[in-house]
Amino acid sequence: MNPNVVSEDYLLLQKGIMEEQSKIKERIEAELQLEIKKDDLNLDIPVLPQLPSTPVPANLYKEAVITISTFLKDQSKEIEDSLIQVVSDLKDEQLVDWVKASIKFDTEYFHNFAQNNALAPWLPHFIAEQAIRPFLQLISSKCVSFIQDVHVMGTCPCCGEPPRLAKLENKGQKILYCPRCETQWEQKRLSCVHCGNDNHENLFYIGVQEDETSKIEVCKSCRNYIKLIDTKKTFLKKQAGLLDLETLHLDFVAQEEGYGDESH
Ligand SMILES: [Zn+2]
Numbered sequence: 001m002n003p004n005v006v007s008e009d010y011l012l013l014q015k016g017i018m019e020e021q022s023k024i025k026e027r028i029e030a031e032l033q034l035e036i037k038k039d040d041l042n043l044d045i046p047v048l049p050q051l052p053s054t055p056v057p058a059n060l061y062k063e064a065v066i067t068i069s070t071f072l073k074d075q076s077k078e079i080e081d082s083l084i085q086v087v088s089d090l091k092d093e094q095l096v097d098w099v100k101a102s103i104k105f106d107t108e109y110f111h112n113f114a115q116n117n118a119l120a121p122w123l124p125h126f127i128a129e130q131a132i133r134p135f136l137q138l139i140s141s142k143c144v145s146f147i148q149d150v151h152v153m154g155t156c157p158c159c160g161e162p163p164r165l166a167k168l169e170n171k172g173q174k175i176l177y178c179p180r181c182e183t184q185w186e187q188k189r190l191s192c193v194h195c196g197n198d199n200h201e202n203l204f205y206i207g208v209q210e211d212e213t214s215k216i217e218v219c220k221s222c223r224n225y226i227k228l229i230d231t232k233k234t235f236l237k238k239q240a241g242l243l244d245l246e247t248l249h250l251d252f253v254a255q256e257e258g259y260g261d262e263s264h
């Protein structure tokens with residue numbers, strides 16, 4: 001199993017993971033006393049890195065890691081049998097490291113962990129990331145009332161992830177939608193979220209045949225892009241993670257044309 005190759009099986013697996021994440025979120029919501037006040041925050045940087053104490057307690061995170069690992073193991077025979085034992089043996093200090101490393105997207109930390117525990121190189125980071133998302137989504141849900149006042153250039157105002165997805169809503173508003181934490185925030189329709197350029201002549205669009213609901217918006221200035229999904233045409237309210245997966249073909253097109261982070 002390689003998460004870089006998108007197949008029907010991979011989509012199904014991801015949908016299964018999202019169901020597990022919803023259950024984890026319900027469980028931690030009941031236990032986690034989390035209060036985030038706008039007045040305590042610097043509104044020029046994302047919320048997550050400035051929270052005073054960790055919003056991800058080791059015991060709850062460990063439960064999430066085991067839940068995701070067990071689900072993956074049940075779905076795929078290619079995953080090492082030792083996985084469940086390895087994650088069950090994680091000590092509190094290691095769990096704290098996992099949380100920090102997944103927030104910082106520290107690929108090297110997880111590669112070393114994989115090597116030291118004879119696991120596939122992609123597996124620990126993938127599990128760590130999937131297990132932290134319910135916590136990030138919960139943090140995001142506590143910031144809804146003021147997230148529009150957080151002005152961060154080029155990242156999600158809640159978790160700091162680079163934006164890659166936006167919805168076009170009824171009145172033409174452009175709502176950015178983070179697949180990692182599910183935060184939604186409105187942005188000026190004709191400006192680039194990555195570099196702030198608001199000269200509309202600098203934006204152009206690439207559509208894909210047989211896909212009337214989504215297209216790629218590219219910025220000529222920074223050569224980065226986002227995927228725009230016209231929700232007037234899809235009707236259904238879908239999670240950002242699902243929309244992101246369902247539009248992976250657009251990422252392939254954009255990257256083939258040389259747009260996005262890799263082209264910098
Ligand atoms: Zn986010």
Ligand SMILES: [Zn+2]
Nearest residue numbers: 192195219222
């Ligand atoms: Zn730009």
